[in-house]
Amino acid sequence: MSIAKNYIYNVIYQIVTLVIPIITIPYVSRVLGSSGVGTNAFTNSIVQYFILFGTIGISLYGNRTVAYVRDNKDELSRTFWGIFVLKIITTGSAFAAFLVFLFVVDSYQTIFLIQSIYILAAAVDISWLYMGLEDFKKTVIRNLFVRVIGVICIFLFVKTSTDLWIYVFILAFSQFLGHLSLWVYLPKTISRVKLKWIDIKKHLKPSISLFIPQIAIQIYLVLNKTMLGIFSNTNEVGYFDNADKVVKIVLSIVTAMGVVMLPRVANTFAKGQINRVKEYLYHSFDFASYLSIPLMFGLAGIALEFAPWFFGPEFSKSGLLICVISPIVLFIAWSNVIGQQYLMPIGNMRVYTYSVVMGAIINLILNFLLIGPYQSTGTAIATVIAEFCVIVVQLYFVRHEFKIKKLLRSLWKYLTAGFFMFLFIRYIGNSLGVGYKTTAVQVITGAPIYFILLFIMKSELNRKLFGVGLKLIRKVIRLSS
Incomplete structure (x- = not known):
């Protein structure tokens, strides 16, 4: 399937994943209020850590590895089952750790228990297989169907602020069903194989090499909300979460190219076509700039008038936060090209890891300094500065491999x-x-x-x-x- 078609399918997939919850936000924000929205965001941010440690970079590793072996069905099947069994072991361990956490924590226990469905969803998720095969159509169609049903359920069953648990359950269970539905296609793609322990074990070390940057990325994607909930209040988490969702909707249009290009670049690199890999990247970087800059300025331009009518008057502050966060659309678009479309497919994880760890450290320090005096606005500022530092570091390390002037020519x-x-x-x-x-x-x-x-x-x-x-x-x- 062509890059253009895969890009379109993946844009649809990313938008389905993020936009369908957005469709419900004007309704949910008014029914649950900033406290309810914030409680969902805060508890989900905690559960994401267990998902992170449960998946240990396996999804990204699986995407790339499948792209390497997709032309050999026997090798593809052995690779798939080895990676999947490893993922079951690691996510099972993470779920066990979560049950211990649930026993210790003394607040939001019911909401936390419902949020744990996301851990089960991560365990059965095999979308990385179809992404590595560059078959995005199946993922899009199945998830679209399941999530539309989820939206209908939200409008039918979430009526008052006491229905927060129902809202969380619908979102989590929809994701679980969406991932589970992809198994219908598996028999046509993968054969049964008899695995040895070495077939599972060999995937652990390279997955962990991707796990380290994933920890760093999670720090400035999720820790923001966790720290806001600890050092501020759930209302501030709610303001930031709604602003963050809107920015991520826009961002998904740009970063969809990264998921599409990763297997294509990995496969091209495996064939030794280095010059072709670089040409892919020059074109992709130019396209990312072309698309992300109007989205960045557009978000900042409409935010102040958009937030109060869309989220409700209580969320006027979200408009200011969207303005502050909007530059990350450009910075993440660039780092997506350099990091996920080049460094990761060619296996240069050292530079990629260094860049995101640097961003995470800066984000963590700035959150400690800024949340107290500026609350959610401080978190927004910290996020922008961290993302800027990530792309600066990446451009510095690839300056000898790419002509920076050519990347930025337009x-x-x-x-x-x-x-x-x-x-x-x-x-x-x-x-x-x-x-x-x-x-x-x-x-x-x-x-x-x-x-x-x-x-x-x-x-x-x-x-x-x-x-x-x-x-x-x-x-x-x-x-x-």
């Missing part, structure tokens, strides 16, 4: 077009005030400004993409006539 055009789009969006926001109509006008008029300005500045990528789009439209018209 950046000034994207930044210029994005900045003027931002000014226009803010003018509309200040003029029309809070309301869904304002957001609609900002989006509908802002996006064309960005693309028109790029045409004026003669952006090569902009011209190519619109050229492809026009060809597709003409093809559809010819077929329909």
